[in-house]
Amino acid sequence: MQLDEAKSKFIEGWGTLGSAWGVSRTMAQVHALLLVSPNALSTEDIMEQLQISRGNVNMNVRALMDWGIVRKELRPGERREFFSAEKDIHRVATLILQERRKRELEPIMRVLGEISQVEPSPTSTPEETEAFTKMIASVQSFANFANSAASTLIKADENWFLSTFMKLMRPG
Amino acid sequence: MQLDEAKSKFIEGWGTLGSAWGVSRTMAQVHALLLVSPNALSTEDIMEQLQISRGNVNMNVRALMDWGIVRKELRPGERREFFSAEKDIHRVATLILQERRKRELEPIMRVLGEISQVEPSPTSTPEETEAFTKMIASVQSFANFANSAASTLIKADENWFLSTFMKLMRPG
DNA sequence: ATATTCTTTCAATTATTATTGAAAGTTCAG
DNA sequence: CTGAACTTTCAATAATAATTGAAAGAATAT
Numbered sequence: 175m176q177l178d179e180a181k182s183k184f185i186e187g188w189g190t191l192g193s194a195w196g197v198s199r200t201m202a203q204v205h206a207l208l209l210v211s212p213n214a215l216s217t218e219d220i221m222e223q224l225q226i227s228r229g230n231v232n233m234n235v236r237a238l239m240d241w242g243i244v245r246k247e248l249r250p251g252e253r254r255e256f257f258s259a260e261k262d263i264h265r266v267a268t269l270i271l272q273e274r275r276k277r278e279l280e281p282i283m284r285v286l287g288e289i290s291q292v293e294p295s296p297t298s299t300p301e302e303t304e305a306f307t308k309m310i311a312s313v314q315s316f317a318n319f320a321n322s323a324a325s326t327l328i329k330a331d332e333n334w335f336l337s338t339f340m341k342l343m344r345p346g
Numbered sequence: 347m348q349l350d351e352a353k354s355k356f357i358e359g360w361g362t363l364g365s366a367w368g369v370s371r372t373m374a375q376v377h378a379l380l381l382v383s384p385n386a387l388s389t390e391d392i393m394e395q396l397q398i399s400r401g402n403v404n405m406n407v408r409a410l411m412d413w414g415i416v417r418k419e420l421r422p423g424e425r426r427e428f429f430s431a432e433k434d435i436h437r438v439a440t441l442i443l444q445e446r447r448k449r450e451l452e453p454i455m456r457v458l459g460e461i462s463q464v465e466p467s468p469t470s471t472p473e474e475t476e477a478f479t480k481m482i483a484s485v486q487s488f489a490n491f492a493n494s495a496a497s498t499l500i501k502a503d504e505n506w507f508l509s510t511f512m513k514l515m516r517p518g
Numbered sequence: 519a520t521a522t523t524c525t526t527t528c529a530a531t532t533a534t535t536a537t538t539g540a541a542a543g544t545t546c547a548g
Numbered sequence: 549c550t551g552a553a554c555t556t557t558c559a560a561t562a563a564t565a566a567t568t569g570a571a572a573g574a575a576t577a578t
Contacts, residue, residue: 177470180461187457196368212477285359289352298349305384
């Protein structure tokens with residue numbers, strides 16, 4: 175297989191994976207393209223390679239920057255912007271984990287907290303209420319577990335990142 | 347808060363969560379409804395409570411059964427079918443993990459395996475090819491890690507999960 | 519100040535995905 | 549077998565989400 179074909183397959187596969195995880199196909203493809211590009215790409219490069227519009231590139235690139243997995247790169251003497259992806263896949267996973275925890279886990283935990291304070295009422299039997307609170311409590315305990323697991327992974331990765339960074343700073 | 351309101355909020359919240367994870371809102375809501383219902387529900391019950399059509403209920407309930415998190419319940423002397431959700435949320439998580447590994451991780455690993463065999467060619471420099479294979483190798487190694495982590499979690503029994511893993515995850 | 523080059527926005531359009539509902543299929547009692 | 553009760557399918561429709569492209573906005577050079 176040749177390089178160009180391999181790159182296309184990766185972009186396609188990454189796009190499919192993304193859509194299974196609630197990320198739009200194009201956003202995942204822009205990410206994949208930046209991952210397989212050794213150099214930072216301009217908006218026009220991305221437009222051309224993925225055959226999508228300028229506005230589309232702009233929106234998706236900014237969303238990827240929001241996730242923290244793509245950076246803007248400015249070159250001296252160049253007006254236009256270039257974009258490059260975080261290549262350390264471990265760090266990519268951590269950043270995504272971090273964002274998803276904030277965007278999804280936290281809201282559902284808030285809802286669970288609210289509804290766990292259900293009160294007995296004339297329209298429901300105590301048994302019904304108890305069954306419900308028991309169910310919610312188990313979901314809550316799982317959410318807590320997921321939350322602390324995520325914290326630990328994020329912290330572990332930060333340590334790892336910091337240590338490699340420190341090594342870089344103090345060569346020898 | 348009263349029970350009915352609490353149930354509605356849970357169904358709504360679960361639906362929102364689902365759509366962030368690539369599960370259709372309605373499918374997640376059917377699942378939530380079954381989670382908060384002490385007894386198994388018929389197709390008509392679900393239609394009425396979620397205000398959706400018969401065909402819609404049928405499709406989503408079958409998808410949930412494919413995931414292994416909803417069961418059909420037959421009652422002697424009753425022609426129609428009743429449905430109930432797996433209430434052990436840990437088991438729900440395991441079953442979902444299992445399915446997602448099969449449906450998503452395996453395909454991307456296959457693609458990665460194929461494209462890692464990229465050959466040098468006239469249209470690309472050895473440096474480009476090397477950068478690409480290096481990137482792919484790191485994604486592969488991460489996918490392998492994710493895959494074996496999933497395996498371990500799936501295989502692990504509940505006791506191990508709760509005691510050992512919780513301790514591991516607890517920041518010290 | 520004006521032109522130039524690039525970025526951003528957003529209403530309109532297009533594409534994708536979910537939903538409906540009626541018809542066909544199934545099962546079973548009589 | 550026939551009819552009643554229920555389930556499944558699927559083409560049509562509706563709802564949602566992504567995409568475009570042109571116009572407005574920014575930044576810099578002349």
